[in-house]
Amino acid sequence: MLRFLSVLLATTFLLFSSFSSDAQRTYCNPMDIGYRYNFEQLNEQISYRSGADPVIVNHKGEYYLFVTISGGYWHSNDLSHWDFITPDKWPFEDMCAPAALSVRDTLFLFQSTFEQRPILYSVAPEKGKLHFYNRWLPRLPKDIGPWDPALFHDEDTDKWFMYWGSSNVYPIFGAELDPKRRLTYAGPYQSMFWLDPWKHGWERFGPNHADLMKPFVEGAWMTKYNKKYYLQYGAPGTEYNVYATGTYVGKDPLGPWEYAPYNPISYKPGGFMNGAGHGNTFQDNYGNYWNTGTPWIGVNWPMERRLAMFPAGFDADDQMYANTRFGDFPHYLPTKKWQRKDELFTGWMLLSYRKPVTASSVKDTLRAELVTDENPRTYWVARQNRAGEWLTIDLQQPSDVRAVQVNYTDYKNNVYNSDSTVYTQFTLLHSLDGKKWELLTDLSKEKKRDRACAYIELSQPVRTRYIRYEHGYTAGPHLAISDVRVFGKGSGKQPAIPGNFRVIRQKDERNANIRWEKVPGAVGYNIRWGIAPDKLYQTYQIWNDQPSTLELRALNIGVSYSFAIETFNESGISSLSSVISIK
The missing domain is CATH 2.115.10.20 (Glycosyl hydrolase domain; family 43)
Known part of the structure; x- marks a missing residue:
């Protein structure tokens, strides 16, 4: 009887503490594939994972992905899970x-x-x-x-x-x-x-x-x-x-x-x-x-x-x-x-932008807070690449978390071939108070997939405040992460439309100056434009801590344009502003 209860409790813990979903319903760019180590710069001893120039072909109802310098190609049945x-x-x-x-x-x-x-x-x-x-x-x-x-x-x-x-x-x-x-x-x-x-x-x-x-x-x-x-x-x-x-x-x-x-x-x-x-x-x-x-x-x-x-x-x-x-x-x-x-947009918003981060260790000046700056060219490096190193992000308020993306960086790497030693292991935990931790997903036993842009969708929303990454294994001498991105819905209200939105085309018609007023509590803004009010297909995303001005240098001479702006925060997206048309 005691053995039965132990098994039942262990099974219940796994069911209710691990929220990752095998049947993934969503994806997130950059694509979560096993990027191959790129030997283009081998003679300069630069080692990094990379992928470029993709071609996806639908062949007899299945998908094949071909990428520059990869030593092969990928196969998928669902555009999500790709086998090399x-x-x-x-x-x-x-x-x-x-x-x-x-x-x-x-x-x-x-x-x-x-x-x-x-x-x-x-x-x-x-x-x-x-x-x-x-x-x-x-x-x-x-x-x-x-x-x-x-x-x-x-x-x-x-x-x-x-x-x-x-x-x-x-x-x-x-x-x-x-x-x-x-x-x-x-x-x-x-x-x-x-x-x-x-x-x-x-x-x-x-x-x-x-x-x-x-x-x-x-x-x-x-x-x-x-x-x-x-x-x-x-x-x-x-x-x-x-x-x-x-x-x-x-x-x-x-x-x-x-x-x-x-x-x-x-x-x-x-x-x-x-x-x-x-x-x-x-x-x-x-x-x-x-x-x-x-x-x-x-x-x-x-x-x-x-x-x-x-x-x-x-x-x-x-x-x-x-x-x-x-x-x-x-x-x-x-x-x-x-x-x-x-x-197809889920409406899951970014919860982690510029949020406080603590880490188990830091190498030199490669600080932990860089993992929430939404910049893949800045990164945290742990003092050692060993199991047990960790990062903790404080979302600063309870939120409904739906997905997490972990983006690794190849910092001073020495791996030149994606062989059997190249794979990624980690665990994600969460907590409401920063003291009692529960499992979100466990990839600590993974030995087949390398995931430079690991995307983890949760099967159901988890109400929590703290997200912790616990390291298991990556190939190479260093553990380096550029961004841990947390998605879901915050507890506040959707933001207001930016005020005083203005667009002035320069004498050089290829350029336009755009201005707006910042919205309290915003995470960022989408400048949207196109050749007609109902064709606003282009987007330039600006973070709220950047200037509320943009010189857009992407226009075609002799073409009239329409512009609008929207605000987004952790809880959603504002209505679209009034459209401004320029010649």
């Missing part, structure tokens, strides 16, 4: 910016190259089975490519095409491929378009488009919608907060092309995760569109990056968009065809 696959045949060197395409029962794969390289194919990609579709795609002139390639099959005409380009000298190129000759070039390649930063403010280089260096165009991708061709591209540079995706639209796969005045279509210059350029557009099993992108980290090397995916689509006027509003907050995974662009 090491294929039996891989290119002669690892792939940069790969192209992937699903046509009928076959998945095609091709790498960026300036040399002669084959197109690969698979009818069993879930098993890692790859074969040569052709042996060599003919070499193009020096420096032309095809770098950053994209493969496109037009189902209506059964014609094949390739697009490519990654340069601040050359344009995006395109060419038809000949399926009768194993997808070699059917004719001469053609230039599609160049960047025009003198007319398109968002194509200017540098942080907030403030550098005079000539920008880069790269990352081509083609989507066909309603008999129109949307040739997408990344600009102006992957190592900045303003890395974005734009599109040209045409009636033929090789043009002529018309610049979309609503560009960029995917843009996320503010918030925790900056940058949304160079990805792809795909449809899920419910017919919803998604756009992937490459957010910027830039701690160990300017090109250190992560991955993101955003709900996307086309409006009633065939305007293409990707929804990056609250793009690094939790969103629901798709279960049906959505009707509104914001309906």
